[in-house]
Amino acid sequence: MSDLEIRAVPESELDRMLDLLDVVFHHRTEDDERDRNLWMPRRSERIGAYEGDTLVGQLAALPMKLSVPGALPDCSAITWVGVLPTHRRRGVLTAMIERMHADAVAAGRPVAALWASQAGIYGRYGFGLADRSIDLEVDTSRPLALRIEADPRPLRLIRRDQAAEVLGPIHARAIGRRPGGLARDAEWWEKAILPRVDEFHDEYTEPRIVVLDGEPGGYAIYRTHENDDASGTIRLDELEADTPAVEAALWQFLAAIDLTKRIQANGRPVDDLLPLLAIDPDQVVVKGDWGALWLRLIDVPTALRLRSWATDESLVIEVKDARLPANEGRWRLTGEATGDEPDLTFGVAELGSVYLGGTRVRRLVRAGLVTEHTPGAAKRLDAALEVPLAPHTNDDF
C-alpha cells in the first residue's frame, strides 16, 4: 500500500472509473452506454486509490437516506467498488473503506449500506447482512384466484416521466412502513428504477407502470419479453401497495395480461403476501432466497437513539468495533452510554444485521456470534427489535 495514495476521484475521471469497473466485473460498456452509466458515480463521493496517476482502486459512496424502523437517517450507499487484478490483496479495499468510514463520520451519517457481489468480504469491515429477498414465480396460464377481495377501483398505465410524481408518495409511504428502502428523488426513479433499457437484459421491453390512484393506492413496475409470445414472461420489478386489497388488484392485473403465462418476481420481501393469498398455493412458487442489503452502523449511539423500539426495554448492550472505536462501549437502547454490566455483547456487524429487525438475536446467540450475559436478554431484545413488516430493499446500487 505504501506506494499508493487514497484521494478523491475528480469528475473529469469518471470515464476511468467506468473502465476500471468493466475490468473487475468482466463487462463491456458500449460507447453509446457510457454517459448513461456515469450518473451514479457523478452524484457520489468518489474515493480512488492511485499509483502515481493511475487509478487502481475505487469506491463510490452515494449520500442517500435509508428507512430504518421509525426513521429515515442519512446513509452512505456504497457502490462501484473495485481493485484492479494487478493490485488486489494489498489492502487497497481496506484503505478505501477506512476513508469511507471517516467521510461518513465527518458527514454525520449514522449508517452505511451496500450490496455485496462477493458476500464473504464485508463482515470484516463491520457490515452485517440486514435483509433478505425471495424470488417468486407465478403460473398465470390460468386465472389467479385469491382468498381476499381485490380493490375494485380502476388501474391506469402511466409514463416513465410521471413516475416520480405519481409513484413517489406511494413509495414514501411504503418505506415508512417497511425498513430497508432508500428515499428516491426524480433522478433515482428515472435512472435506477426505470431505465428504458435494462442494460443486462435488453431482451425485455421498457418498463410498464400500472397505478391504482388515491389513498390507499399502489403500483407495479414490470417488463415483458419483446416479441416473445412463446416465453410469455412478465418480469415484475416492483410492486408496492398500501393495503392487501390493492396488492391483490395489482397481482390480478398482472396475471391477466394477454399473451403471457408467468410472472417472474425476483427480489420480493420475505413476508410477501401472495403465497398466502393464492387459493392454490402451488400457483406461486418460491424459487430463491438470498441475502440482500449489508448494513454498517457508523455511529452506534445515534443509530440506537433514532430507531423506534417495539417495547420499553432497558437492556445494556456492549459493542465491539475495532475499526470505529467510538462505537465501542456499553449502550442503552436509547443510545446513552452506561457503566452498567451488559446484558449482551455484540460485534458491530452482528448489531448491523439485527438493526432493521430482519435477523433474530436468539439465533445469533445460538450460533455463538452474540454473547448473552443475562438469561432471557436475547428474547427481550428480539421483542424490542420486532418490526411489523420484514425489512426489504429493492434499490439496486
Ligand SMILES: CC(C)(COP(=O)(O)OP(=O)(O)OC[C@H]1O[C@@H](n2cnc3c(N)ncnc32)[C@H](O)[C@@H]1OP(=O)(O)O)[C@@H](O)C(=O)NCCC(=O)NCCS
Ligand atoms: C473484492 C476486491 C474489491 C478486494 O480488494 P482488495 O484490495 O484485494 O482487498 P484487500 O487487499 O483490502 O483485502 C481485504 C480483505 O478482504 C479479503 N478479501 C478480498 N476479497 C475477498 C473475497 N472475494 N472473498 C473473501 N475475502 C476477500 C482479503 O483476503 C483481506 O482479508 P484480510 O484483511 O483478512 O487479510 C477486489 O478483489 C475486486 O475488485 N474484485 C472484483 C470486483 C468486486 O467483487 N467488487 C466488490 C463489489 S461488492
